Amino acid sequence: MPFPPSRVEELFQVAAKEGRLAHAHLLTGAPPSELESLGRGLAANLLDADLEGHPDFFILRPESKSRRVSIAQVRQLEHSLSRKPHRAPLKVALILEAERMCLPPAEAANAFLKTLEEPPDHSLLILTSDRPEQLLPTVRSRCLTFPILPDQNPSPIHGIDELTRLWAESSEPTALAAYRRASLLQSFLLSTRDRLNTQNDPEAEEEGDENESAQSANLAGQLVRVREDIITHLIRSAWARAESNLRPEIVREIDALEKLRLALARNIDPTLAIEVSCLRIAGLT
Numbered sequence: 001m002p003f004p005p006s007r008v009e010e011l012f013q014v015a016a017k018e019g020r021l022a023h024a025h026l027l028t029g030a031p032p033s034e035l036e037s038l039g040r041g042l043a044a045n046l047l048d049a050d051l052e053g054h055p056d057f058f059i060l061r062p063e064s065k066s067r068r069v070s071i072a073q074v075r076q077l078e079h080s081l082s083r084k085p086h087r088a089p090l091k092v093a094l095i096l097e098a099e100r101m102c103l104p105p106a107e108a109a110n111a112f113l114k115t116l117e118e119p120p121d122h123s124l125l126i127l128t129s130d131r132p133e134q135l136l137p138t139v140r141s142r143c144l145t146f147p148i149l150p151d152q153n154p155s156p157i158h159g160i161d162e163l164t165r166l167w168a169e170s171s172e173p174t175a176l177a178a179y180r181r182a183s184l185l186q187s188f189l190l191s192t193r194d195r196l197n198t199q200n201d202p203e204a205e206e207e208g209d210e211n212e213s214a215q216s217a218n219l220a221g222q223l224v225r226v227r228e229d230i231i232t233h234l235i236r237s238a239w240a241r242a243e244s245n246l247r248p249e250i251v252r253e254i255d256a257l258e259k260l261r262l263a264l265a266r267n268i269d270p271t272l273a274i275e276v277s278c279l280r281i282a283g284l285t
Contacts, residue, residue: 001255002029002149004239005038011146012042021046024116024125026098026143028132030150035128036096038148042126043092055086058093062100069101071108074115081120090122098127099134109136116142147258149235157229158195163188164237173249178282182275189227189270196222231261249283256280 003011008027015021025042027035044051051057060077062069077093085091095101101108116139119125127143129135163184170180196219235257242250260277264270279285 001251001258002147002235004149004236005030005034005041007239008038008146008148009041009045013045016046021124022144023119023123024127024143026132026135026140026145027126027128027148028130028145029147030130032097032128032130034150035130035148036094039094039096039126039128043094046090046092046124047088049088054088056088056091058091059096060093061096066103067097067100068103069095069098069108071111074101074108074111078111078115081115081123085122090124091120092124092126095125095127098129098139099131102134102136102139106136109139113138113142149239150232157192157226157233159188159191160230160233163230164233167234168237168241171249173282173284175279175282175284178275178278178284181281182278185230185274185278186271188230192226192230193219193223196226227264228261231257231264249281252283253281 012021027039030038040051043057047054047056058077058080060069060073063073064070077095081091081093101112116125125143127139132140132145166184167181170177170184235254238250238253238257256277259280260273263273263277276285
């Protein structure tokens with residue numbers, strides 16, 4: 001399920017105090033700039049120092065015109081991590097846009113697997129990728145993954161406050177509540193589509209089939225973006241209701257909404273996907 005950046009920082013702090021930090025972490029789900037910002041913040045907290053010029057902090061990003069992470073970069077990072085920390089208890093490496101080391105023939109990624117499998121003592125790796133599907137499965141499987149809820153607020157949507165209020169009120173773990181939520185979300189998506197449709201220039205549709213096709217494609221693109229923002233609003237609403245107590249039902253709701261977002265992105269039938277998601281939220285599947 002997606003985590004707000006602040007929640008990830010809290011989890012890292014608790015894990016560090018209790019000595020439970022994994023050796024490799026993957027941050028994904030947000031734009032590259034936000035993932036880099038979060039990764040730097042986590043590294044600064046772990047090192048308890050400014051990262052500028054810190055001898056125990058290393059950053060690796062794509063280079064050259066092809067924007068690849070090269071095998072030479074990986075070798076240099078491995079050499080740096082093999083040495084003992086200078087000032088901090090551990091060394092932290094931040095690997096940005098990690099999918100760029102998996103570009104065929106993926107020599108850099110294969111070379112990096114040794115470090116992921118047997119990390120040097122006193123070292124911690126933070127990888128970022130907004131395209132985790134492009135990472136080698138062997139890389140993903142060796143990281144503890146944190147899907148990140150984008151930090152920037154989604155675009156304002158007409159009626160979204162009323163939707164989130166009614167959504168929160170239908171929180172009973174019953175089939176009736178699940179049906180109510182599914183109907184609520186489906187109706188809201190339909191009304192949003194109708195509103196976007198009326199905002200398009202009606203006279204433009206009379207200018208020929210080619211222009212009408214372009215209008216339809218534009219409307220479809222708008223609907224996809226707004227649908228993503230609606231689900232993001234609902235996820236943020238669930239986190240807000242959780243406050244400091246992340247109850248099992250809230251975890252289930254956030255996870256189900258994220259699965260709904262992914263299902264809709266794969267063009268699964270919206271009505272079916274929404275109904276399944278609401279049943280999951282109610283704990284009925």
